[in-house]
């Protein structure tokens with residue numbers, strides 16, 4: 581348990597490297613023949629899962645010295661049959677298409693991973709006559725991937741689209757990914773494309789289709805991983821509720837969709853300034869807004885806390901896919917914030933919060949979900965009594981030092 585007493589947030593913080601960019605850089609580097617040097621890399625559980633999975637698939641070796649990861653990529657080794665994805669949806673969904681190399685591979689998942697939707701690859705497996713065997717915690721696949729035109733849903737998880745984007749350029753002929761529904765989490769698809777571009781791989785949007793030429797090769801590339809906006813959002817909101825913070829290490833013109841947190845806070849009335857030494861966020865009177873989260877799902881837990889901090893009704897909508905993350909995040913936030921004293925209603929794909937500007941505090945459960953734990957810690961900034969978080973160390977999935985970071989800004993963590 582972690583007990584977080586009400587406090588005001590003040591100070592500056594170097595934001596940890598982006599998890600989404602790190603996954604992508606590691607995969608591209610592993611597929612590029614030669615050495616790529618990735619600076620400002622930090623191994624959370626999810627990033628370690630991707631790096632080790634790429635190594636175990638025989639695609640690369642890597643060394644991590646301090647925060648510098650040197651990837652020796654483009655290997656074509658036998659690798660292991662069993663690939664452990666931890667609890668990382670990105671790792672599993674990004675690597676499945678790359679594993680269609682004729683050898684059997686078993687991807688193992690923990691926690692809720694294998695219960696999250698994996699079906700978007702089902703039609704691709706059938707078309708390519710891939711042998712598939714599933715258990716509660718694993719999926720074994722054996723087959724190869726052909727180039728061609730692939731229809732995929734755009735509203736289950738963008739991670740399937742990213743997965744195909746990594747593998748298709750390596751095939752002999754050209755391919756197209758046809759998204760057959762509205763496209764959600766699109767910034768993540770474009771983030772994949774922009775990191776691939778750094779490693780020499782191109783693809784192009786044509787309406788709802790992404791054209792991917794075959795016979796492309798990943799080229800090694802050295803890069804510095806930019807700061808993580810999804811993570812920075814917790815501190816930006818904490819500051820907007822209770823004090824001020826200077827967020828360092830973030831790219832102002834980043835391709836990360838969760839950069840949108842700054843626009844949301846500005847629109848609600850918080851002070852946000854882009855300074856030479858970082859992005860400064862300060863508390864001000866906040867007004868409720870309606871937020872469409874179809875493109876920014878990872879912000880929802882902390883946006884729900886923001887809803888409790890305003891006076892009035894705030895609606896967070898187009899959030900149905902939040903039910904398929906590390907926990908059912910709509911239910912988890914509604915249930916836990918209610919326990920802390922919020923007036924919040926959960927609908928099928930939205931949350932409606934009648935904010936009063938404050939919470940009571942009390943005991944709440946992380947649902948074994950890192951973003952729920954971190955959002956509950958932020959809730960302490962508007963609570964009258966401490967917030968006690970059960971199973972708090974799940975933050976290791978993305979941010980092993982979250983509580984130390986929070987304490988360094990004046991958070992009172994026991």
Ligand SMILES: O=C(O)C1=C[C@@H](OP(=O)(O)O)[C@@H](O)[C@H](O)C1
Nearest residue numbers: 600670737738739765768877878
């Ligand atoms: O590609 C990525 O890095 C991610 C895509 C998003 O998933 P969905 O596309 O399933 O929304 C996001 O929720 C996840 O945390 C990271």
Ligand SMILES: C=C(OP(=O)(O)O)C(=O)O
Nearest residue numbers: 667668669670671878905
């Ligand atoms: C959903 C997340 O990650 P993943 O899908 O990669 O498990 C997350 O980090 O919030």
